[in-house]
Amino acid sequence: MKIVQVITRMDTIGGAQLHVRDLCIALMEKGHSVYVVTGGNVTLYKELDTIHCQSLIRNLNVVADIKAFVKVRHIIKNIQPDIIATHSSKAGVIGRLAGWSLRIPTIFTAHGWSFTEGVEAKKKKAYRIIERWMGRITGGVITVSEYDKQLAVKHKVLPQEKLLTIHNGVHETVRLRESRQPENRLTMVMVARFAPPKRQLELLKALTKLQQFEWEMLFAGEGPTLKEAQCFVDSEGLNDRVQFLGNRHDIAAILQKSDIFLLLSDWEGLPLSILEAMQCGLPIVASDVGGVHEAVKPSVNGYLIPPKDEVELVRTLTALLTSSTLRLQMGEQSRLLYKQHFTFEQMYDKTFAYYEKIIE
Structure with missing residues (x-):
């Protein structure tokens, strides 16, 4: 299988980044071709086949976001993957739009929704609207907790049949x-x-x-x-x-x-x-x-x-x-x-x- 993983940042150590790293390494070990498309020009994870898109940034920027879409779409078109897996809010939107325009199946992994409890009210409303629209062109969504799955259902962001909870998992290490x-x-x-x-x-x-x-x-x-x-x-x-x-x-x-x-x-x-x-x-x-x-x-x-x-x-x-x-x-x-x-x-x-x- 040929897979493209799209994530906004790989220049930091965080849960989403470690998830992508471990998943990609396991996929490659089992013989699959995996490419990571990410923002900036630096990655902390040298073991991955990484392609950078400098205009893919976390904050909202209309000009940069349009450039990022064009660039990411071009990268994905050249690779011609069987599936696109996206992570983090910005990369989730741009990656899924690119996949939809190329008629390539897409998945979004929600490592905690941007409209979860604790987020500012105005931002929560905006993110819910965005995710409702994106849900229409998404093949499926993985939530890392049942809480996030039920939150999406509660706010009518996605129907049950497009959501699957897969709890995060970590490797076994030697205990000392x-x-x-x-x-x-x-x-x-x-x-x-x-x-x-x-x-x-x-x-x-x-x-x-x-x-x-x-x-x-x-x-x-x-x-x-x-x-x-x-x-x-x-x-x-x-x-x-x-x-x-x-x-x-x-x-x-x-x-x-x-x-x-x-x-x-x-x-x-x-x-x-x-x-x-x-x-x-x-x-x-x-x-x-x-x-x-x-x-x-x-x-x-x-x-x-x-x-x-x-x-x-x-x-x-x-x-x-x-x-x-x-x-x-x-x-x-x-x-x-x-x-x-x-x-x-x-x-x-x-x-x-x-x-x-x-x-x-």
């Missing part, structure tokens, strides 16, 4: 429990870009109320709000407890040496970072948004925190920081849930079967 920190200094970690909808600063504010416990906090990721977080750490005297690791390619090793995983957000689809932490056997503390509840079961493998509820966040972290038994039990449940529902092989098999269905 023996490498974890001694219990007198527990390690917490958050893996996320420093940009909306992530809320690293909210987490830092809560941590100032937990200084009576022995812990260290690791942040993996970069982005526009990083400087603000660093300034806050300086002002609160937390430099000996908080580390900013930047973008890392050894996330599995970092998780395997940690004790608690955190992810605070205003909105989400189904974050790969949570699934990676579950695979490593960590208890999860995350915002109760999007499809997160499909992976994190309250009081089973972690806790769900209402958005912006600092009191509940502090209470939850206190419970985990003071009970090794609770951390161990929840970590074991995380690992079990991962094996049952969120392996990469499960995700790959369902995705490829859906490709075949849409082509047929």
